[in-house]
Amino acid sequence: MKSLAYLSDFELMTMLAVLRLADNAYGVPIAREIEEQTKREVKLGSIYAALERLEEKGFVVSELGEPTRERGGRAKRYFHVTRRGMRQIRETQQTLIKLWRGVPELEGGRL
Amino acid sequence: MTKSNSLEPPKLATWLLEQFSPVLEAPLAGDLIESFRQGRSSGWYWRQVLWAILVAFLCSSRKQWGRLAYAVVCGGLVSATWFSMFPKTASTYVQSITESTGVHFERIQVQEVRALPGVFDLYAKSYGIHWPWSLVYQVAFQTIFQAVIITFAVCAYFGFARILKVQNLPGALLVVVVVLAGSNLAVTFLTVIQPLRLAVWLVLISTPTLAMIIGTWMTDPARTAWFVSA
Numbered sequence: 001m002k003s004l005a006y007l008s009d010f011e012l013m014t015m016l017a018v019l020r021l022a023d024n025a026y027g028v029p030i031a032r033e034i035e036e037q038t039k040r041e042v043k044l045g046s047i048y049a050a051l052e053r054l055e056e057k058g059f060v061v062s063e064l065g066e067p068t069r070e071r072g073g074r075a076k077r078y079f080h081v082t083r084r085g086m087r088q089i090r091e092t093q094q095t096l097i098k099l100w101r102g103v104p105e106l107e108g109g110r111l
Numbered sequence: 112m113t114k115s116n117s118l119e120p121p122k123l124a125t126w127l128l129e130q131f132s133p134v135l136e137a138p139l140a141g142d143l144i145e146s147f148r149q150g151r152s153s154g155w156y157w158r159q160v161l162w163a164i165l166v167a168f169l170c171s172s173r174k175q176w177g178r179l180a181y182a183v184v185c186g187g188l189v190s191a192t193w194f195s196m197f198p199k200t201a202s203t204y205v206q207s208i209t210e211s212t213g214v215h216f217e218r219i220q221v222q223e224v225r226a227l228p229g230v231f232d233l234y235a236k237s238y239g240i241h242w243p244w245s246l247v248y249q250v251a252f253q254t255i256f257q258a259v260i261i262t263f264a265v266c267a268y269f270g271f272a273r274i275l276k277v278q279n280l281p282g283a284l285l286v287v288v289v290v291l292a293g294s295n296l297a298v299t300f301l302t303v304i305q306p307l308r309l310a311v312w313l314v315l316i317s318t319p320t321l322a323m324i325i326g327t328w329m330t331d332p333a334r335t336a337w338f339v340s341a
Binding site: 026027028031041043044045046048049052064067068070071072074075076077 | 137138139140141142143144145146148149155158159162163164165166167169170
């Protein structure tokens with residue numbers, strides 16, 4: 001049995017947001033993407049903390065962009081999901097689907 | 112292009128972010144400024160900054176638990192040193208207020224000086240000063256006393272590890288002094304309120320530890336390496 005590095009729900013959401021945003025995945029759009037889907041305020045500090053953990057695990061990589069005036073001279077940090085990260089997302093998805101299937105209360109999308 | 116004040120985020124919040132999280136600050140502060148200029152409120156900006164500081168502290172402590180343990184132990188020692196000098200600190204405060212204002216409080220006890228009598232003599236000079244200068248003297252004395260020990264402890268920790276970054280010290284000590292002075296001032300006033308005695312003692316005991324944790328965290332050069340992967 002292989003060991004699985006579990007993703008928290010917030011880490012999974014953050015990685016999915018990075019994937020959806022493709023080449024425009026930096027703090028502001030990542031936060032907006034998650035906020036639009038969850039309808040909750042997202043703290044940018046939490047996003048950076050999650051991305052730092054994911055980067056340590058090798059699931060994402062980052063690169064600094066150029067500083068811009070509208071950001072007070074600060075650079076953007078762009079994130080990309082690695083192959084390892086993609087594999088992890090698929091494994092998590094498969095695990096969740098398997099767990100879902102065995103629960104009659106969740107069938108058909110009813111509460 | 113003329114800049115409007117409404118497009119500028121709260122300066123104090125940005126300064127705090129820079130002090131507490133200098134490396135994280137670059138991309139994160141950029142994101143916060145960009146969002147603020149897109150219409151987010153000052154309240155939102157402050158919430159984000161305070162949360163980011165808390166997260167940066169927790170992430171840093173997760174990796175530097177030895178530093179955190181050292182800060183807790185040293186903070187406890189600072190409290191112990193202070194209390195060994197003033198075994199009846201609360202009574203001392205009450206007596207001081209009575210002497211200065213003429214208002215009598217019950218249960219005043221005689222002080223028993225057990226340690227560092229020379230230092231206590233310096234502190235006791237405040238009893239001959241009229242309020243509010245006696246209060247200023249006492250708070251300043253206590254703050255300086257605690258800050259000196261904390262500074263020594265912080266320098267010793269990073270000095271022995273040969274990773275002391277002197278440029279990190281001024282900002283760290285400024286925040287330490289503000290935390291200590293604010294707490295000591297609040298405690299001095301709250302001491303006379305009987306129902307709050309327990310809370311006052313808890314603040315008295317925990318403040319040097321909190322200041323020590325902040326001091327070591329802000330001085331730690333590893334803090335400036337947090338989230339650096341590029």
